[in-house]
Amino acid sequence: MAVLYATIGEIFAERSGVLNLGVEGMMLIGALAAFAATQSLQSLWLGMLIAMLAGGLFAMIHGFFTITLRVNQVVSGLALTLFGIGLTNFLGRPFIGKLSLKFEPVELFPLSKIPILGEIFFTQSALVYPAYLLVPVSYVFLFKTRFGLQLRAVGENPAAADTVGISVFATRYLYVFVGGALAGLGGAYLSLAYTPGWKEQMTGGQGWIAIALVIFAMWDPLKAAAGALLFGFINAFQFYCQAAGITLIPSYILRMLPYLFTIGVLAVITHWKSAKIRVGAPDSLGVPFERE
Amino acid sequence: MRVRLKRRLHPLTWSGHLFIPASIILALALGALLFVVVGINPARAYLEMLIGGFGSFYNFSETLVRATPLILCGLSVGLASKMLIWNIGAEGQLVLGGIAGSGVALFWSPYIPAALLIPAILSAGFVGGAFWALIPAFLKARLKVNEIITSLMLNYVAILYLEHLYFGPWRDPAGRGFPGTAMLPDGAWLTRFFGTRIHLGLILGLAAAVLIWFLLSYTRWGYEISVIGANLQAALYARMNITHNILWVMVISGGLAGLAGICETAGIHYRLQQGLAVGNGYLGIIVAWLGRLQPGAIVFISILLGGLMVGGDQVQIALHVPSSISLALQGAILFCVLAGQVFREYEWVIEREKA
Secondary structure, three states: OHHHHHHHHHHHHHHOOOOOOOHHHHHHHHHHHHHHHHHHHOOHHHHHHHHHHHHHHHHHHHHHHHHHOOOOHHHHHHHHHHHHHHHHHHHOHHHEOOOOOOOOEEEOHHHHOOOOHHHHHOEEEOOOHHHHHHHHHHHHHHHHOHHHHHHHHHHHOHHHHHHOOOOHHHHHHHHHHHHHHHHHHHHHHHHHHHOOOEOOOOOOOHHHHHHHHHHHOOOOHHHHHHHHHHHHHHHHHHHHHHHHOOOOOOHHHHHHHHHHHHHHHHHHHHHHHHOOOOOOOOOOOOOOOOOO | OEEEEEEOOOOOOHHHHHHHHHHHHHHHHHHHHHHHHOOOOHHHHHHHHHHHHHOOHHHHHHHHHHHHHHHHHHHHHHHHHHOOOOOOOHHHHHHHHHHHHHHHHHHHHHHOOHHHHHHHHHHHHHHHHHHHHHHHHHHHHHHOOOHHHHHHHHHHHHHHHHHHHHHOOOEOOOOOOOOEEOOOOHHHOOOEOOOOOOEHHHHHHHHHHHHHHHHHHHOHHHHHHHHHHHOHHHHHHOOOOHHHHHHHHHHHHHHHHHHHHHHHHHHHHOOOEHHHOOOHHHHHHHHHHHOOOOHHHHHHHHHHHHHHHHHHHHHHHHHOOOOOHHHHHHHHHHHHHHHHHHHHHEEEEEEOOOO
16 A cells, blocks of 8 residues: 555656656655654644655655756656665664554445455555545546646657646646655555564665556556556465465465556557557656756 | 856866865764764764774785775776766676686586686676676667666665575575575685785786776777767767667676675685675765876775775674664765765855846
8 A cells, every 4th residue: 555655646746757766765765754743743644644745855866856957757757766775774773673653444334344455455554545546636637637747748748838837837736745745645554553663674675666566557556456456466476375385376476466467568668659559657757857 | 136156267277186075074073963862972982993904914904805896896987987887786796707707616627727717717707797787788888778677676686596596496405594605726726915814806907997087088989989988969969879789888887886796706705695795786886086186096986985995894793783884974065075075166146136
């Protein structure tokens, strides 16, 4: 679920034309900020808000470098991840092993009584339910509203967007912030609900999976939700196989599948694209905008 | 009135060289702020770091040991980037190189003459890395698939495969549950020098740097690579074979990362284990860009970062600060140097709003 928040955030940023490989760093910042704030303020919701703010502000470093200074987005994003890991390891030292408030699972009453599905989807912590809403809301926002259209225009053809009076810089800053805030929220889910507490590098590569999922989902929040489910399912399935001693398919192959599948999907999308069917990456993803 | 960046018409001359030291000093100042926040005297922390990384012959040798994989990975990424190919997959290529080389050492060493064993495992490492790099290279060259994503995805696949090997079929039966393969046979251990842990890998890294420098500066192929990277249209117009160049550059790039993997395995760990994939491939990207893709600068930056990491360990021991401070510092340095590079090429211009 942490991955889903981060993925949707990254979709927003990439749709506006900014590739941010710093997701792992932003999630860690969010996780630490959430835990530290919750511990000192004794409020889970404040902790969550501060995590979003921290993730968003941290993403602004990337925004400043790539949008204003036009530094290469890959390099800047990687630096952001590195910086985030180092910073949180360093600042998080006093919080290791400490306890704090945590989000307990909440049954969403009528729905939680549905056999099997109720237990899986509707007996979750309060931080999970907003994600169910976020998926359709962000889909509608991106594809059915004026703001979404402006956002996509900036990512596809910034010069044209600029001509019709959309501020490319402001739009990109805004959605880089949104991306960071959602990654921070994903981090908060980890440190306040999923595995309560703070641990060095507790995201364990989930930020990178989010980046893979964005591509897997072809920059579409609905497919991102499906992808996150698939990743989660494969993970659960391979644990189940291990526990049950089923060795029909070796677990490492199962765990590789999502990544191999992403490569395959990408190859197919690219192939389609050359066959003039428009799906896939925003045209100006990774390209800094310079007003001549 | 508004402020915006404008490309400089005349590149800065002598003052341009001041930007890199200035950005590093700025980054260290930011780091000092961090130390103050956690209540540690920054001067003392930096002194410990300097001594830890460069203070004695032994410390400096450890710095070089740490720098070895960075040099190889930095060159790997740097060469590909010269052609604007994003090899984010150095980490996976490093892992595959380690797997291929150790596989040869573990299972074929009885059949290989002793004198040829080390060349054999090094070649296997190179081939392993090159093979792994060829997958994204082929997809890029033939199907125009974005290499950033494919090479990144292949990192996970490589690491999962590595885990499978040392937890599963290659696990040392005498290892008492320790996740790792058996020790490599003695004959496969890389020569070490001066009674330190400096091993053959460092020599290979330096040799590779010289070779790539020569290749880029004095050969026709090196020239083609630079042209393709700088101006694809011009390269197409000159009828350069892009597909061919992508494949060969990625073979060398992946091979170098593979060498880094087998050198870490046969030079330091002597077995395949978890410590192989510790992010050297990602650090290689940082190194390559800090070194502005120039082989000499890449070597220099690798040694500097190696010192920062070894020094970070020293700070951890002396002042009980997590050694990850060096990671945070590296991030800060990178950001500051990037900003410095921007100001070499651009200048602030204050514009009056037109009435």
